[in-house]
Amino acid sequence: MDNQKLAVQIDDLTVAYNYKPVLWDIDLSVPEGVLMAIVGPNGAGKSTLIKTILGIIKPIAGSVSIYGKPYSKQRKMVAYVPQKGSVDWDFPTTALDVVMMGTYGSLGWIKRPGQKEKKIALESMEKVGMLAFKNRQISQLSGGQQQRVFLARALAQDAAIYLMDEPFQGVDATTEIAIINILKELRKAGKTVVVVHHDLQTVPEYFDWVTFLNVKKIATGPVKEIFNDDNLTKTYGINYKVAVNK
Amino acid sequence: MSNPQIEIQLIAALVAMACAIPGVFLVLRKMALISDAISHAILPGIVIGFFITQDLNSPLLILLAALTGVITVVLVEFIQKTGLVKEDTAIGLVFPVLFSIGVILIAKNANDVHLDIDAVLLGELAFAPFDRLMVRGTDWGPKSLWVMGSILLITISLLLLFFKELKVSTFDAGLSSAIGISPVIMHYGLMSISSITVVGAFDAVGAILVVALMIAPAATAYLLTEDLKKMIGLSLLFGVSSAISGYWLANILDASISGSIATTLGVLFLAVYLFAPKKGLISVLYRQKQQKIEVSLITFLLHLNRHEEESERHINHLQEHINWHEVRARTVLNLAEKNNLVEIKNNVVSLTEKGLTFTEKSLEYIINNKDEKIEPMKEDFFLFRG
Ligand SMILES: Nc1ncnc2c1ncn2[C@@H]1O[C@H](COP(=O)(O)OP(=O)(O)OP(=O)(O)O)[C@@H](O)[C@H]1O
Numbered sequence: 001m002d003n004q005k006l007a008v009q010i011d012d013l014t015v016a017y018n019y020k021p022v023l024w025d026i027d028l029s030v031p032e033g034v035l036m037a038i039v040g041p042n043g044a045g046k047s048t049l050i051k052t053i054l055g056i057i058k059p060i061a062g063s064v065s066i067y068g069k070p071y072s073k074q075r076k077m078v079a080y081v082p083q084k085g086s087v088d089w090d091f092p093t094t095a096l097d098v099v100m101m102g103t104y105g106s107l108g109w110i111k112r113p114g115q116k117e118k119k120i121a122l123e124s125m126e127k128v129g130m131l132a133f134k135n136r137q138i139s140q141l142s143g144g145q146q147q148r149v150f151l152a153r154a155l156a157q158d159a160a161i162y163l164m165d166e167p168f169q170g171v172d173a174t175t176e177i178a179i180i181n182i183l184k185e186l187r188k189a190g191k192t193v194v195v196v197h198h199d200l201q202t203v204p205e206y207f208d209w210v211t212f213l214n215v216k217k218i219a220t221g222p223v224k225e226i227f228n229d230d231n232l233t234k235t236y237g238i239n240y241k242v243a244v245n246k
Numbered sequence: 247m248s249n250p251q252i253e254i255q256l257i258a259a260l261v262a263m264a265c266a267i268p269g270v271f272l273v274l275r276k277m278a279l280i281s282d283a284i285s286h287a288i289l290p291g292i293v294i295g296f297f298i299t300q301d302l303n304s305p306l307l308i309l310l311a312a313l314t315g316v317i318t319v320v321l322v323e324f325i326q327k328t329g330l331v332k333e334d335t336a337i338g339l340v341f342p343v344l345f346s347i348g349v350i351l352i353a354k355n356a357n358d359v360h361l362d363i364d365a366v367l368l369g370e371l372a373f374a375p376f377d378r379l380m381v382r383g384t385d386w387g388p389k390s391l392w393v394m395g396s397i398l399l400i401t402i403s404l405l406l407l408f409f410k411e412l413k414v415s416t417f418d419a420g421l422s423s424a425i426g427i428s429p430v431i432m433h434y435g436l437m438s439i440s441s442i443t444v445v446g447a448f449d450a451v452g453a454i455l456v457v458a459l460m461i462a463p464a465a466t467a468y469l470l471t472e473d474l475k476k477m478i479g480l481s482l483l484f485g486v487s488s489a490i491s492g493y494w495l496a497n498i499l500d501a502s503i504s505g506s507i508a509t510t511l512g513v514l515f516l517a518v519y520l521f522a523p524k525k526g527l528i529s530v531l532y533r534q535k536q537q538k539i540e541v542s543l544i545t546f547l548l549h550l551n552r553h554e555e556e557s558e559r560h561i562n563h564l565q566e567h568i569n570w571h572e573v574r575a576r577t578v579l580n581l582a583e584k585n586n587l588v589e590i591k592n593n594v595v596s597l598t599e600k601g602l603t604f605t606e607k608s609l610e611y612i613i614n615n616k617d618e619k620i621e622p623m624k625e626d627f628f629l630f631r632g
């Protein structure tokens with residue numbers, strides 16, 4: 001591993017809400033170029049971990065670095081897909097406008113998006129097959145389409161690292177395949193992709209790296225080596241058996 | 247129109263515009279209540295400011311009182327963060343306390359303070375033209391006109407500069423924070439502007455109308471458009487037109503101007519709430535009824551599709567078999583016939599070619615759980631078109 005760069009490095013991270021720790025002393029290194037799943041039960045702290053990496057939540061101890069520097073210096077290297085339920089889909093705006101928000105980070109304060117940003121947004125929408133819906137009001141999109149809009153927005157951020165919170169939530173099989181293909185494309189292009197994922201059956205098929213999380217980090221590493229019943233049982237508490245097809 | 251009449255309307259229109267802009271973002275952030283809290287909690291700030299400056303329109307007083315507004319927000323958030331109570335409870339705890347401190351301050355110093363609580367709450371626009379800005383003996387017009395004009399100018403400049411930031415931090419605070427557009431800064435910026443607007447306007451129109459002018463135009467516009475820029479435009483339009491027509495209503499009824507404007511805002515909201523084309527109550531009810539008929543229609547067609555035997559498809563049997571109220575059965579049958587989905591021979595109903603395709607397609611979509619495809623399909627088959 002010494003010769004491989006670390007995209008994300010987390011040291012001794014503890015995060016609490018109202019003084020109640022929800023992440024406890026986490027050490028985690030994500031090598032550059034992996035497609036990594038974060039798995040763990042509801043309330044395990046998966047979303048919290050992602051938000052802490054992004055500086056949205058401040059940890060009470062520990063540190064996060066992106067390619068060796070603090071996140072605040074590396075904002076433009078990281079793109080984010082939040083959990084779909086975290087925004088108000090009745091907000092008065094169109095799909096294209098939401099995707100354009102992906103370009104706001106590189107624009108910085110005050111500067112307004114122009115033709116260049118619009119072009120980036122349209123290209124991203126094309127990649128996720130949402131071009132036809134660009135002028136749709138976002139409340140009039142189906143759940144899967146909303147998820148694709150979020151994905152397009154992350155693509156418009158044009159980053160080196162993509163952090164995604166349950167991008168497969170509530171999407172049908174076709175959309176799921178479309179999304180995973182885009183994620184694999186990103187990996188092929190040398191990007192690092194971290195995905196909070198709930199469907200354990202598909203982990204070996206979709207991902208090459210996995211982190212087990214439940215308040216503490218249980219294990220992290222290549223799917224082939226550590227995705228086993230032992231770690232699943234440690235993470236989910238019950239005696240877990242999945243057919244791991246290798 | 248006399249000069250004071252024009253001045254009053256001008257002041258009312260400026261207040262309406264200055265309130266409408268922050269109002270849109272308060273409504274979208276589901277923070278309508280906080281404007282109410284600010285409008286009451288600034289009272290002690292105003293009283294203390296008045297002790298110091300002896301002038302209700304002094305910029306220092308406005309800043310002091312606005313600071314009280316921001317402190318209110320901080321207090322509310324602090325109480326909420328303890329996790330012991332919800333936000334609305336926290337608001338309900340903070341603002342009565344601050345408001346009563348203001349009331350006590352006024353009562354204790356009744357002799358020195360020419361402030362009256364009725365005027366603070368209800369305001370009286372009719373008096374606004376009397377307080378004039380005099381510079382070296384020249385009359386520059388009513389003070390409120392200058393105060394509100396400046397506040398409006400600041401608000402519009404900030405809106406134009408930070409439109410993108412306001413939008414992204416309102417829609418998705420997480421992303422906003424991640425890309426370095428601090429939602430905390432945007433939040434307190436919005437709270438400061440709201441507080442300044444409330445303080446600037448309360449002297450002219452009273453606290454209650456300020457809240458109405460912030461929330462009602464935005465809430466009305468929200469029912470009519472799905473575009474943020476249009477929502478702001480409509481809010482400005484509704485605010486100003488309610489202010490002007492409220493003024494004339496008061497003239498005709500010989501009533502309080504602030505009261506009439508607030509009433510106009512309420513009536514306008516109610517009218518839009520009932521009649522708005524998409525989100526209005528009537529069109530929502532109509533759509534629900536239509537959907538009910540559509541579901542019945544599809545059920546009915548599926549029944550025809552599954553039953554070859556004529557007895558099952560006899561008009562008199564249908565009612566009993568599908569178990570509908572007679573009226574609905576007739577509506578559905580008429581709709582199906584009008585769209586050439588079925589034909590009736592000797593009181594026996596059968597699917598037409600078109601009806602058959604329609605039924606099979608719906609069945610396919612229902613089975614595959616692709617409900618969204620049924621919508622455009624209805625268009626293809628010209629359902630519900632005259
Ligand atoms: N804003 C908050 N305030 C207080 N507690 C919170 C907050 N957000 C999350 N929590 C708590 O922190 C814990 C971790 O939450 P988190 O959202 O990170 O879980 P998760 O692993 O993403 O779960 P899920 O699979 O349901 O999305 C949970 O116990 C949750 O109740």
Ligand SMILES: [Mg+2]
Pocket residue numbers: 046047048083165
């Ligand atoms: Mg989560």
